[in-house]
Amino acid sequence: MPNFHLDLVMSRIAIIGAGITGVTTAYALAERGHDVTVFERHRYAAMETSFANGGQLSASNAEVWNSMATVLKGLRWMFTRDAPLLLNPAPSWHKYSWMGEFLRQIPNYRANTIETVRLAIAAREHLFGIAEREGIDFDLEQRGILHMYQQKKAFDAAAKVNLLLQSGGLDRRAVTGDEMRAIEPTLQGDFHGGFFTPSDSTGDIHKFTRGLAEACERRGVRFHYDTQIANIEQRGDGPFAMRVLHGGSEGDEQQHGFERIVVCAGVASREIASMLGDHVNIYPVKGYSITVCLDDAASREGAPWVSLLDESAKIVTSRLGADRFRVAGTAEINGFNRDIRSDRIAPLVDWTRRYFPGVATSRVIPWAGLRPMLPSMLPKVGSGKRRGVFYNTGHGHLGWTLSAATAHSIAERM
Numbered sequence: 001m002p003n004f005h006l007d008l009v010m011s012r013i014a015i016i017g018a019g020i021t022g023v024t025t026a027y028a029l030a031e032r033g034h035d036v037t038v039f040e041r042h043r044y045a046a047m048e049t050s051f052a053n054g055g056q057l058s059a060s061n062a063e064v065w066n067s068m069a070t071v072l073k074g075l076r077w078m079f080t081r082d083a084p085l086l087l088n089p090a091p092s093w094h095k096y097s098w099m100g101e102f103l104r105q106i107p108n109y110r111a112n113t114i115e116t117v118r119l120a121i122a123a124r125e126h127l128f129g130i131a132e133r134e135g136i137d138f139d140l141e142q143r144g145i146l147h148m149y150q151q152k153k154a155f156d157a158a159a160k161v162n163l164l165l166q167s168g169g170l171d172r173r174a175v176t177g178d179e180m181r182a183i184e185p186t187l188q189g190d191f192h193g194g195f196f197t198p199s200d201s202t203g204d205i206h207k208f209t210r211g212l213a214e215a216c217e218r219r220g221v222r223f224h225y226d227t228q229i230a231n232i233e234q235r236g237d238g239p240f241a242m243r244v245l246h247g248g249s250e251g252d253e254q255q256h257g258f259e260r261i262v263v264c265a266g267v268a269s270r271e272i273a274s275m276l277g278d279h280v281n282i283y284p285v286k287g288y289s290i291t292v293c294l295d296d297a298a299s300r301e302g303a304p305w306v307s308l309l310d311e312s313a314k315i316v317t318s319r320l321g322a323d324r325f326r327v328a329g330t331a332e333i334n335g336f337n338r339d340i341r342s343d344r345i346a347p348l349v350d351w352t353r354r355y356f357p358g359v360a361t362s363r364v365i366p367w368a369g370l371r372p373m374l375p376s377m378l379p380k381v382g383s384g385k386r387r388g389v390f391y392n393t394g395h396g397h398l399g400w401t402l403s404a405a406t407a408h409s410i411a412e413r414m
């Protein structure tokens with residue numbers, strides 16, 4: 001028999017999801033004195049998309065993808081094996097409605113890119129402040145991000161984007177092939193040139209989120225792990241009754257009451273939003289990473305410390321401490337599919353071998369995650385239709401970069 005227990009307490013806030021967005025939101029609210037409870041279906045924080053991402057805290061990657069140039073490139077990629085973008089054309093209302101909205105956002109390309117840069121720059125201050133205050137070690141490297149271009153055409157196109165990023169307040173400068181090698185001496189290969197952003201950095205999102213969840217607990221935040229939100233109801237303007245399953249679908253069923261809810265459920269936010277009467281059209285855009293274990297001295301010396309972004313392969317890298325090198329990339333529009341495909345992992349390994357031949361790739365840990373992406377590529381940060389409903393979700397390919405700023409912003413509003 002399910003165990004029902006009613007826990008209706010006024011003025012309490014429930015957060016759904018303990019990824020980077022949920023935990024930064026919990027921290028920002030706890031700092032302001034709120035009574036916060038976090039619900040997470042996994043046993044620990046940061047087990048879904050905030051697990052093994054590219055690691056970049058990158059204002060320099062703020063360009064939104066809603067442009068005709070990107071759409072045309074994407075169409076070409078559809079017919080290329082090993083292309084960074086893969087689209088499963090099978091019919092799905094979710095997929096095609098998302099793509100339609102994505103195209104309708106093209107006129108907002110400029111404004112949305114500038115807004116993303118602004119948010120990314122603001123986020124740094126919050127993130128570094130939190131890590132310092134709470135003593136969180138997350139393999140932070142403040143050595144900048146270097147964008148690499150093999151072809152002049154791509155470099156010239158990037159120069160135009162650079163003007164946009166600069167108008168958002170970012171210091172990002174063009175560098176020659178020789179300057180690139182001076183910035184990151186382990187990098188091999190020929191390049192037309194690059195763009196370097198000294199103020200960007202990298203770190204381990206999983207370590208940070210776990211460390212911050214512990215800091216939240218010290219500040220009185222309650223975490224219910226292994227607890228899935230199954231249903232939410234609200235009577236009139238009154239509190240929300242949340243039906244939760246503890247310990248999986250066969251487990252205990254309980255009911256909790258809260259006055260306010262913040263949805264930070266990553267790719268599940270669309271489903272939760274529909275329970276709350278909102279349409280939040282998040283699509284799961286799949287990506288892959290490998291963590292290369294730098295087990296020997298030659299590999300540790302041959303792997304870069306400066307973070308890289310290869311524009312043609314859409315690959316990003318991060319050095320996570322002395323003995324881990326993360327390489328991430330690719331975008332797959334293929335629904336809620338988390339399978340790790342070896343033909344999508346191979347290009348990441350090949351890329352590592354090509355540019356860092358001194359690094360052994362005998363031990364790499366593959367991973368796949370789903371980016372919670374809105375068609376505008378800007379996160380939804382604000383209230384829903386019903387009183388007491390809030391969202392901090394849909395951060396797409398930049399959740400690690402932006403979360404500290406959006407958590408601050410939602411907490412201020414609440």
Ligand SMILES: Cc1cc2nc3c(=O)[nH]c(=O)nc-3n(C[C@H](O)[C@H](O)[C@H](O)COP(=O)(O)OP(=O)(O)OC[C@H]3O[C@@H](n4cnc5c(N)ncnc54)[C@H](O)[C@@H]3O)c2cc1C
Pocket residue numbers: 016017018019020021022039040041042045046047048049050051052053054055056057058205227228229230264265266267268269286287288289316328329368369370371372393394395396397398399400401402
């Ligand atoms: C390959 C790849 C590389 C990336 N690289 C970068 C990068 O370099 N820099 C960057 O800034 N960003 C990067 N990102 C994006 C970034 O990782 C994400 O934007 C971010 O992790 C999303 O965090 P989140 O909190 O929204 O989602 P999640 O981390 O997925 O958290 C949502 C949580 O909600 C929980 N949940 C959902 N539904 C329920 C429910 N019903 N009940 C209880 N719990 C629920 C889930 O279990 C999950 O833990 C990358 C993403 C990928 C896939």
